[in-house]
Amino acid sequence: MKQVLEMFLDIGIRDIIDMAIVAFVFYKLFMLIQETRAEQLIKGLLVLLIATKLSEWSRLYVTNWILKNTMTLGMIALLIVFQPELRRALEYIGRSKFLTKSIVEIADEELNEKLDAVVEAVVSLSRQKIGALIIFERETGIGDVIETGTFINGDISTGLLINIFIPNTPLHDGAVVIRKDKIMAAGCVLPLTENPNLSRELGTRHRAGIGITERSDAVAIMVSEETGAISVAMDGKLTRFLDGKTLKRVLKNAYKPENEKPLFNWKWRQKDE
Known part of the structure; x- marks a missing residue:
């Protein structure tokens, strides 16, 4: 003692x-x-x-x-x-804050505009029961994933996202990757999750979305082809059955958490004055 x-x-x-x-x-x-x-x-x-x-x-x-x-x-x-x-x-x-340099922050109204376009497209695809997989790149670069698809480098818009996932079109069967304010590529191939505890109801699209979030800090949005259900994956965790309003809140909080500094700041093109 x-x-x-x-x-x-x-x-x-x-x-x-x-x-x-x-x-x-x-x-x-x-x-x-x-x-x-x-x-x-x-x-x-x-x-x-x-x-x-x-x-x-x-x-x-x-x-x-x-x-x-x-x-x-x-x-x-x-x-x-x-x-x-x-x-x-x-x-x-x-990705720790003391190792990453701050990028020019996006204004709230610009962020809302881009997220509104994505959410509107996802809700429309959900209503029509058209399968979709959209990946938002954050701090961790996923250039190797972008290289597996067809390079687009187009502005984010509701119409473009819907058209990409229309069945029987060349790019519908794969993932869309969004980097900053651009749709970088479509038809991308993602790594599948190896988590054995997932429900057997989840198909390849959901397993691919979870897989990329296990290997990076990306955010994945999935729309089920069978039910039209909207899901989001972050850090290997899946949240299912979201509506448009909840989806936008989840996405916005992924980039600008409430009561915290942004985890990731998008650098947007400067408008011509």
Whole structure:
């Protein structure tokens, strides 16, 4: 008891700062792997660690030797298995506010105008039960995705978005990528999510939308071809059955969160004076 008391008395300001940093890092790591494959793998790793210690205390030498060697090889395997999560963590660090430069902010009325055009198109497609997949690029560049589609570089408009997704047209079967104030490309191919816990009701369009948000900070809008339901995916999380008003609020908050500084500032073309 005396040793424990002395240990607490020896704790200084630097020790407190050190523990706070470690706690913050572990918290951020937990938030990154929450509800992903990594979360289940971490649980399995903890079970192996406990089993290794128990076998050591119980003097089960053969079992302990096997577990220790398994752990050694497992650390190399983890780097391979966790590659998507590690990339996601590095991208998260790269998107931190102290590492990103501010871009010219879009005025609220201009943002509303562009979002209104997108929402109007999505609601129209939903009403007609025409499938659609629209991706908004934010901080993380998805140029590799844009390269898989047909380059457009056109102004955002309701008519253009609706025409792209009309069935049996060349570009309807794929994703539209919006960067800043431009529709950059259509017919783009997206990576599918590997989340095994998704409902079987979700088709390829929804799984592709979730997949791109797992690998970047993009926002994905999906319109179901079967039901016309509108869904939004962010950070690998899917929100379904939205109406136009809610969709606009979600999109606007994705770029300019309420009571916070913008997470992403769009740089718009300057109007000719």
